[in-house]
Amino acid sequence: MKRSLVILAAGIIAVAAAGSTIAALSSSAPAGKPKQMALYGHVTSIAPHGRRLELRFDPALWLTGVAAERACNCGPGRVANDYFIVDETHRLLTFVVRRDATVTIVTAHDYAVPITVRELAQIVAGKNPKHRDLLEPKAGFWIRIGAKYPNPIVALGQQYQP
Numbered sequence: 001m002k003r004s005l006v007i008l009a010a011g012i013i014a015v016a017a018a019g020s021t022i023a024a025l026s027s028s029a030p031a032g033k034p035k036q037m038a039l040y041g042h043v044t045s046i047a048p049h050g051r052r053l054e055l056r057f058d059p060a061l062w063l064t065g066v067a068a069e070r071a072c073n074c075g076p077g078r079v080a081n082d083y084f085i086v087d088e089t090h091r092l093l094t095f096v097v098r099r100d101a102t103v104t105i106v107t108a109h110d111y112a113v114p115i116t117v118r119e120l121a122q123i124v125a126g127k128n129p130k131h132r133d134l135l136e137p138k139a140g141f142w143i144r145i146g147a148k149y150p151n152p153i154v155a156l157g158q159q160y161q162p
Contacts, residue, residue: 046121055097060087097153108133
């Protein structure tokens with residue numbers, strides 16, 4: 001009789017230990033979605049749509065390290081400028097963009113020039129209303145997307161590409 005109680009107690013302890021391990025693992029995992037998301041890609045247009053501004057975006061992967069080496073098939077230490085961009089589908093995504101979103105672009109003289117969303121829309125359309133010395137007008141952007149519907153873009157930063 002004593003032996004069966006010992007086995008039963010050992011079984012209860014093992015189940016409790018396993019349950020606390022599972023609880024510890026699940027409590028260390030992030031709960032829910034992130035407050036903001038960042039994506040890299042190319043802005044193809046910014047235009048009004050009803051009362052909103054909509055941005056069309058061609059997402060891509062900005063890779064560094066081993067991921068870049070394997071994606072470009074160039075071997076260890078041979079990735080040009082330490083990055084490789086994978087842009088295979090060219091599928092355009094539509095995002096709402098806040099009119100007061102923070103926007104920075106790269107010019108020949110400065111790597112972080114703040115501009116308005118309206119000016120960016122003109123630059124993307126091929127105009128340059130303030131005659132900025134654009135370093136790379138077609139360079140990609142990092143966009144930061146808010147977490148609440150309609151999940152607007154709250155910031156855009158052009159990526160310098162040597």
